[in-house]
């Protein structure tokens with residue numbers, strides 16, 4: 176059940192010793208990059224000034240903006256000739272951030288992804304259909320290399336083309352899939368129009384869902400619709416991509432691979448560490464990267480660490496599902512909220528379909544929030560009173576979740592525009608002040 | 610029992626036109642149509658010559674259609690007909706969710722369509738009271 180038992184079950188003390196040694200090495204390696212060379216000189220940081228893990232706090236945080244300012248090669252710590260691959264972050268405005276990998280970096284990364292997949296039960300005789308975009312985005316290639324390292328057969332399907340996806344699953348007996356959760360829900364409609372019952376007609380048993388924050392309710396919908404166990408995958412291109420943290424068979428939190436990353440959780444306002452169990456911003460330090468080591472990268476992702484040990488025996492600390500990125504946070508009528516809270520409330524209502532939109536407007540100088548939810552065709556019985564009660568329940572559930580009362584519109588199934596990549600759910604048409 | 614085709618529709622321009630075009634292209638004859646609306650959405654209800662085919666055609670075109678059982682009562686097109694039915698329901702406290710009717714001109718008859726919560730009980734009551742209830746086929750062959 177372990178890909179690398181010694182490392183996955185290494186006791187806390189052993190893990191921390193390993194982290195300290197790797198942190199020193201990383202500081203040394205990072206010092207070859209223009210950015211860190213200057214920074215370490217200014218701050219008086221060198222490998223031998225790192226006496227304990229706490230000394231990491233002497234190193235300043237970096238953010239996406241820091242990476243942008245030193246675009247493209249400011250963090251490169253090896254000669255350009257040693258780089259074999261680049262990836263770029265997606266979905267952000269402004270200049271992209273780029274991450275460079277050496278052959279060894281790619282190999283380490285593939286090992287982490289293989290470890291994640293093996294942990295959930297993937298074995299060499301599995302057929303793995305990778306339904307993530309290949310290319311600059313890390314989700315596709317990251318899993319591809321991990322699955323090959325594990326020895327499974329990969330169907331590099333890429334994103335989109337729903338009918339072909341289903342045909343591939345069927346003809347090649349795919350047992351494991353990797354899919355963006357919103358697209359996974361959308362594909363359920365295609366199964367229906369093609370007359371395919373995934374429980375009977377397919378051999379699927381495991382799904383990896385990641386690349387966008389999602390709720391437990393969404394996971395359960397995917398598990399029920401596909402007849403699989405669905406595991407939450409967390410990663411970010413700045414820390415390679417997938418393989419940073421992953422759910423084990425307990426499906427209760429994601430083990431962060433602490434032999435390869437140092438995880439810190441901070442209060443995004445004060446930048447001070449928060450205790451386990453308290454929500455904060457995740458900060459990562461890469462420990463095994465030579466091409467472009469990054470120290471104390473602020474992810475903007477909000478989550479907390481589970482304080483208790485996991486029954487699976489792995490000692491690497493677990494993080495909770497990501498509640499949202501600080502960038503995704505909406506402020507409506509002065510109340511902070513995340514789109515994922517709306518997803519959570521909607522997905523718990525059986526009459527509501529998988530797609531929804533949040534529209535924010537300014538009306539008479541006030542914020543006005545509209546939620547459009549698709550109804551689910553199977554649940555429609557031609558009963559207007561029933562639909563009215565569904566609409567009322569959505570309003571009530573959202574009000575208690577968000578503390579703001581939205582306007583709710585029920586719309587026809589499969590009519591809200593959907594994307595084959597990460598879903599775009601929020602449309603903010605509000606007047607910008609100042 | 611007769612079947613009514615229910616279609617979920619947002620209150621947006623062009624929804625009804627889209628529906629009637631699909632029906633026309635599929636050579637479906639409409640006996641009656643009513644629309645019930647609420648906050649931003651509505652349900653279009655149809656009595657047609659072939660409800661099963663209608664629902665399948667609409668679903669194939671991406672609409673959300675459902676076949677719902679309703680009571681169809683045949684009566685003479687003269688004053689007082691509806692009153693008698695209302696009395697039967699009122700006596701047994703049967704709630705009428707929805708009701709509408711249409712006239713068959715050449716026969717001087719009318720059909721009332723009822724949607725009630727207590728469906729089996731309503732059917733028994735009306736039959737006992739001597740009303741003629743139409744099944745799918747009878748309704749569409751009028």
Ligand SMILES: [Zn+2]
Pocket residue numbers: 423424425430485486487488489
């Ligand atoms: Zn575990």
